[in-house]
Amino acid sequence: MEFVSQQFNSTVGSLLNPATTHLAADLYKNTDLASLNVFEKAWADWYLYWGNPVLATGIMSFVLHELVYFGRAIPWIIIDAMPSMRKYKLQDDKVPTPEQQWKCTKYVLLSHFTVELPQIWSFHPICEYFGLATHEVPFPHWTKIAWQIGLFFLFEDAFHYWAHRALHWGPLYKHIHKKHHEYSAPFGLAAEYAHPLEVLILGMGTIGGPFMLCAFTKDLHILTVYIWIVLRLFQAIDAHSGYDFPISMHNWIPFWAGADHHDYHHQAFVGCYSTSFRWWDSFMGTDLSYKRARARQAEKKRQALEGSAKAATAKAQ
Numbered sequence: 001m002e003f004v005s006q007q008f009n010s011t012v013g014s015l016l017n018p019a020t021t022h023l024a025a026d027l028y029k030n031t032d033l034a035s036l037n038v039f040e041k042a043w044a045d046w047y048l049y050w051g052n053p054v055l056a057t058g059i060m061s062f063v064l065h066e067l068v069y070f071g072r073a074i075p076w077i078i079i080d081a082m083p084s085m086r087k088y089k090l091q092d093d094k095v096p097t098p099e100q101q102w103k104c105t106k107y108v109l110l111s112h113f114t115v116e117l118p119q120i121w122s123f124h125p126i127c128e129y130f131g132l133a134t135h136e137v138p139f140p141h142w143t144k145i146a147w148q149i150g151l152f153f154l155f156e157d158a159f160h161y162w163a164h165r166a167l168h169w170g171p172l173y174k175h176i177h178k179k180h181h182e183y184s185a186p187f188g189l190a191a192e193y194a195h196p197l198e199v200l201i202l203g204m205g206t207i208g209g210p211f212m213l214c215a216f217t218k219d220l221h222i223l224t225v226y227i228w229i230v231l232r233l234f235q236a237i238d239a240h241s242g243y244d245f246p247i248s249m250h251n252w253i254p255f256w257a258g259a260d261h262h263d264y265h266h267q268a269f270v271g272c273y274s275t276s277f278r279w280w281d282s283f284m285g286t287d288l289s290y291k292r293a294r295a296r297q298a299e300k301k302r303q304a305l306e307g308s309a310k311a312a313t314a315k316a317q
């Protein structure tokens, strides 16, 4: 009770006069602020401003999520409005209408404020209990950030593969996952268009990695988690974009799933269950129908090109 009261007082205090609260001053009493780089100084300033790490982290986490989610979806909305981009659309006869996009945006916003906000807000205090660093500066070395994010990618992909596959089991599909499959030709904004329980279940794959790493090693900074979340959001939104460009990642990283993989999942309702990588589907044989469908498409395209080349030759003669 005393802790809650202290938290409340510090929150109120920080809002009234942030820089002078005792808690704010205590945050960096053992840190040499003069030795920090410009980003670390800005980080410390943010925490000193709010004076309360729970509040400062909660606000930063939620705002970051909203900015990245909708910010990353905007280029896809613009691309959908450009007829010249149609040749790169995986299901070129199914372009989302503005009404569909608006309906999706409203639902996602409601879900963010009701389902995801408490999750995002409670993530930090729970992890801090297990040793997550938040206001602390300097930041970890970039090599540590890189290998930790690599682990999160591997864990999330495996977790998602099995959890998503389970969500396709009759009763779970009918009551939970069907919502996400409302769009058989997805678009960027639809990445988090899902039933609240699905958000909770699949969200465990995203935060489970940081949570376990933190619990076992006590060596994780929230900056690393933020970079992971940003990359994961980019991955999810791009996978739902519905577009496959010659420069798309899976064309130069063969095991990257990308939109080509997940768009098929929405189109066919089965197979291609993983998020970032192709190996789980490949290993479990859940991508066979996808491979056959893409082979048929490639053959059709080849025949069409051959036909038009023959027609051009006949015309020239």
Ligand SMILES: [Zn+2]
Pocket (backbone or CB within 6 Å): 164, 168, 177, 181, 265
């Ligand atoms: Zn599904």
Ligand SMILES: [Zn+2]
Pocket (backbone or CB within 6 Å): 180, 186, 191, 240, 262, 266
């Ligand atoms: Zn999806």
